[in-house]
Amino acid sequence: MSLPNLDALQVIADPSRRQILQLLTQETYNINALAENFDMSRPAVSKHIKILQQAGFISIQEIGRERHCVLNQKGFNDVKALISHFDQFWENKLSKLETILNKKKD
Amino acid sequence: MKTEINHKWFYSQAPEEIWMYLTEPELIAQWIMPNDFKLLLGHHFTFRTNPIPSLNLDGIFHCKILEIVPLKKLVYSWKGGPGNNETIFDTIVEWTLEKKDNGTELRLLHTGFKEENVSILTGMTEGWLKKMEKIENLLNEK
Numbered sequence: 001m002s003l004p005n006l007d008a009l010q011v012i013a014d015p016s017r018r019q020i021l022q023l024l025t026q027e028t029y030n031i032n033a034l035a036e037n038f039d040m041s042r043p044a045v046s047k048h049i050k051i052l053q054q055a056g057f058i059s060i061q062e063i064g065r066e067r068h069c070v071l072n073q074k075g076f077n078d079v080k081a082l083i084s085h086f087d088q089f090w091e092n093k094l095s096k097l098e099t100i101l102n103k104k105k106d
Numbered sequence: 107m108k109t110e111i112n113h114k115w116f117y118s119q120a121p122e123e124i125w126m127y128l129t130e131p132e133l134i135a136q137w138i139m140p141n142d143f144k145l146l147l148g149h150h151f152t153f154r155t156n157p158i159p160s161l162n163l164d165g166i167f168h169c170k171i172l173e174i175v176p177l178k179k180l181v182y183s184w185k186g187g188p189g190n191n192e193t194i195f196d197t198i199v200e201w202t203l204e205k206k207d208n209g210t211e212l213r214l215l216h217t218g219f220k221e222e223n224v225s226i227l228t229g230m231t232e233g234w235l236k237k238m239e240k241i242e243n244l245l246n247e248k
Binding site (some may be wrong): 059081094096098101 | 113118119122123124136158160161212219236
């Protein structure tokens, strides 16, 4: 099955694919469970999943014999990196202020 | 997931002195970053440091003063991104000073980190999905 080459905008312009993403914000689904939420055939759902996967929106993890769809974690990881950066940043700054204030006193 | 930063620090100086270090540009620059801060409600200013490529930040933080309670509280917004007015996070920095017997307790609360701030392309939020629908409608109308 050949997949159309879509840009990110085209990928999520499709209502079914948006719905898949929305379902996956709640929990992970295997492909069959995901397909039950739609009127279309399982191969049709499968194709949407492949398109989402190819565009980097979701990834598929094999757990035992089942294939689970999960939202790509990149977005979450980016936030974590940002928070941990500023967490450290502020701690360093507060400590630096203490050093500056105490130096002045001497 | 943790979405805020919270720090508490005790200084043996009086609130008046700590307040100066929060509100005078030259003093702020000594411990935070070069800036064009002005203690004026609604004033827009920037903090400038070197780019942080690993976080996709150009090192210029855009801020706006949101609240001033002299010697007690200072709140400003804190935005950043890769440049070209693109914002990947839009947060709030809140400073609170509390006078203690032998000094000042300074509290920092940095809030507003959200997934959608940095995961625009992963399209995980409902709000954003709605926006996409709107774009789709506009495209279809054409």
